[in-house]
Amino acid sequence: QVHLVERGGGTVEAGGSLTLSCVASGRTFSDYTVGWFRQDPGKERHFVMAISRHAINTYHARFIISRDNAKNTVYLQMNSLKPEDTGLYVCAAAPEGMSVNSWAYDYWGQGTQVTVSS
Numbered sequence: 001q002v003h004l005v006e007r008g009g010g011t012v013e014a015g016g017s018l019t020l021s022c023v024a025s026g027r028t029f030s031d032y033t034v035g036w037f038r039q040d041p042g043k044e045r046h047f048v049m050a051i052s053r054h055a056i057n058t059y060h061a062r063f064i065i066s067r068d069n070a071k072n073t074v075y076l077q078m079n080s081l082k083p084e085d086t087g088l089y090v091c092a093a094a095p096e097g098m099s100v101n102s103w104a105y106d107y108w109g110q111g112t113q114v115t116v117s118s
Contacts, residue, residue: 002026002093002107009089009112012081020076020112022091030054030069033094035105036076038087045090047100049076081116088113 008020022034035050049065051058051074057066064077074091089112092105099105 002029002032004091004093004107004109006089006091006109006112009114011115011117014082014116014118016081016116017077017079018081018114020078020089020091020114022074022076022109024072024074024093029072029093031095032107033096033098034067034074035092035094035099036065036074037090037092037102038085039090039111040087045102046087047102048089050094050098050100052098078114081114083116083118086114086116 003025005023012018030053033050033052036048037045038048039045049060049063051065051067057064062080067074091109093107094105
């Protein structure tokens with residue numbers, strides 16, 4: 001079992017930045033790929049980014065995902081935020097390799113709300 005807790009959400013103006021964290025407890029954190037998804041009300045989870053078990057960081061467009069296995073923590077740095085980035089950001093852990101599909105992830109946190117105002 002892996003227990004995940006997200007932190008760092010809040011309200012920010014468009015163009016601003018936020019860094020979310022996902023803190024894990026339970027099984028060996030470094031055994032899992034960790035992904036971030038955005039949950040919009042009434043919609044399916046939208047894949048944001050993921051990081052493999054032993055990677056340090058990965059960049060994609062405006063976002064950077066990184067992990068510190070010694071701290072059992074994955075970070076999602078979000079830059080140049082847009083109103084369409086608004087949503088509940090949820091982290092998840094997958095025992096296998098990288099995946100954009102939510103069904104590949106076995107453990108989920110409760111999420112942290114990000115609101116980007118225009």
